[in-house]
Amino acid sequence: MQSSLAVIVVLVVAVVWLAPAGSNASQCPSPEKISEAFVKVFKRDTKILRVQESVVPGLCEVALSMNSRNSIVYVDPDVKYFVAGQIISVEEGKSLTQEAMQDLNRLTQEEMKTLDSLTAFTEGKSGKSFYYVTDPQCPYCKKGEEVLKKLIDEGKIMVKFLFFPLPMHQGADQQSAAIICDNKGLKGLEENYKSDNQCPEGVKKVQDTIAFLKGKGMTGTPIYIFPDGSYRPGFLQEDALLKALGMEPPKPASGELKKPAQPPVQEESKKPEVPVEGKDKKADQPAPKQKQE
Numbered sequence: 001m002q003s004s005l006a007v008i009v010v011l012v013v014a015v016v017w018l019a020p021a022g023s024n025a026s027q028c029p030s031p032e033k034i035s036e037a038f039v040k041v042f043k044r045d046t047k048i049l050r051v052q053e054s055v056v057p058g059l060c061e062v063a064l065s066m067n068s069r070n071s072i073v074y075v076d077p078d079v080k081y082f083v084a085g086q087i088i089s090v091e092e093g094k095s096l097t098q099e100a101m102q103d104l105n106r107l108t109q110e111e112m113k114t115l116d117s118l119t120a121f122t123e124g125k126s127g128k129s130f131y132y133v134t135d136p137q138c139p140y141c142k143k144g145e146e147v148l149k150k151l152i153d154e155g156k157i158m159v160k161f162l163f164f165p166l167p168m169h170q171g172a173d174q175q176s177a178a179i180i181c182d183n184k185g186l187k188g189l190e191e192n193y194k195s196d197n198q199c200p201e202g203v204k205k206v207q208d209t210i211a212f213l214k215g216k217g218m219t220g221t222p223i224y225i226f227p228d229g230s231y232r233p234g235f236l237q238e239d240a241l242l243k244a245l246g247m248e249p250p251k252p253a254s255g256e257l258k259k260p261a262q263p264p265v266q267e268e269s270k271k272p273e274v275p276v277e278g279k280d281k282k283a284d285q286p287a288p289k290q291k292q293e
Helices: 002-018 031-042 096-104 109-118 139-153 172-181 185-190 200-215 238-244
Strands: 047-053 060-066 069-075 121-123 128-134 157-163 223-225 231-233
Touching: 031 047, 060 096, 069 096, 096 231, 109 157, 109 200, 121 139, 121 185, 128 139, 139 157, 139 185, 139 238, 157 172, 157 185, 157 200, 172 185, 172 200
Parallel strands: 128 157
Antiparallel strands: 047 060, 060 069, 121 157, 128 223, 223 231
């Protein structure tokens, strides 16, 4: 991950340094010019949704749609360079690209109704309602579920669970279907429930959920989807989740130091194709040992 970020930073610096000074540096190219360059580089057509200046001088933000998925890339005013990566604000400590992606892929009210039909089960009877996208074998999802259970037991939230088993987790799709078919709910997730019950309704619900969320550009778990159609990928600690829901986080006990906020973490299904945002899992893996002679 660190090496990937280093490459992104170098690319951003290179483009900014190479951007011509003067008025041209603040002008973004036309969608037609960007589309032509995109086909030349990536050998595929794409629909340009919008082009606007980014927060980085000399870079323009391009929102595009390819294979029914919306993505963000960056380009210089003369379309000499494409930059596929994230712009991270040092001052705020957050990814501005990720925020732009979430806004670009915000779910419509009709799509929110689709989520209702895809809901595997609901936990909680009161409080703020939202959707939680999970995978039975995702370790970050387990951490998220611990937080959810605590807040559900306190009557603060009502959660609609969606199953999005990742392809790298063998048997996670059958496990998801079994939890639905046998009506095991959150307890089934906690206990790593499995069975041979693969009822057609459960299998179809899991498959339809995977297809729908992939179509919205989602590639990992966990994901929190809020009533306004916005979503947050990655595990959220209790304070961050309550803040996202517009609720007051609990005050630390007298004499207790408040823990620093942790960045959300998410398990990605695989390295996505350029220019879709995502995490390169290979960058996090140690290099293979060299054979000694």
